[in-house]
């Protein structure tokens with residue numbers, strides 16, 4: 001085959017191949033096949049030029065160059081075309097309608113049910129002359145356990161129940177807000193003992209297996225009162241008033257003797273609630289009269305002063321108020337849950 005026929009055949013073949021190209025990748029392949037310096041079809045054809053001579057060689061050489069140029073242009077055009085298609089597809093896929101109304105603007109946020117419950121309780125507490133205090137979530141063994149007459153072998157101190165800080169065995173994430181008891185009392189007894197009424201809600205942490213009624217992080221609402229001649233009547237009275245504020249009605253309660261190292265006597269308080277299956281007694285909180293050792297730690301003479309303290313799980317109370325069946329809803333961020341409150 002002479003040079004002219006050959007190179008024209010290559011050109012035809014190349015244009016045909018180019019026509020079938022539908023992606024940048026296949027374009028590269030075709031480019032390789034025809035333009036590769038070493039064994040591309042075009043280079044191979046060019047080699048035949050050396051068999052020609054004289055005027056013919058010059059004319060044919062010129063023709064070969066024109067063909068090469070023509071094919072290069074065809075490749076460049078194809079490349080542009082593919083890029084444009086690619087961009088159009090991206091534009092299609094990722095289009096943003098800037099005229100669309102902002103959906104979130106029609107969905108203003110609202111207060112989380114736990115916070116609503118917390119604020120309701122705080123309001124009632126303030127109404128009864130309690131100040132509301134905040135406390136540290138990371139605290140020393142002393143305030144979380146030691147100062148509360150909780151002995152070293154007590155199960156609450158076990159790392160099964162409490163999160164300790166690695167390499168710092170005296171520090172833990174508080175497992176109850178009772179870590180505020182002695183801290184608060186000391187504040188009030190610093191310059192001579194004075195009566196105290198304080199509520200101290202907050203987050204607590206426990207190394208729990210999580211299920212419908214247990215979370216590793218939850219809220220407690222605790223309060224204490226130190227004064228002269230404090231008795232169980234005050235304890236029940238204050239608790240009932242708080243529950244009434246939260247539930248919006250009188251709540252029937254009962255006390256059962258129980259044990260907490262920092263109170264004596266200690267009780268568990270049950271309240272009558274209806275979860276839809278009729279009224280039932282449900283265990284709601286721990287309470288009691290302050291143990292003399294705790295009063296002493298706080299700077300009060302137990303012969304002169306008495307105290308009451310009670311602590312309740314806020315999540316549980318809010319669950320009881322609304323009939324929420326699973327504690328995990330609170331931190332799920334699930335709008336279907338949150339929008340109901």
Ligand code: DAH
Pocket residue numbers: 175176177178222223260262263285286287288289309310311312
């Ligand atoms: N701190 C206890 C707990 O987390 C609850 C508690 C019991 C608090 C008795 C009190 C109390 O103030 O008097 O289980």
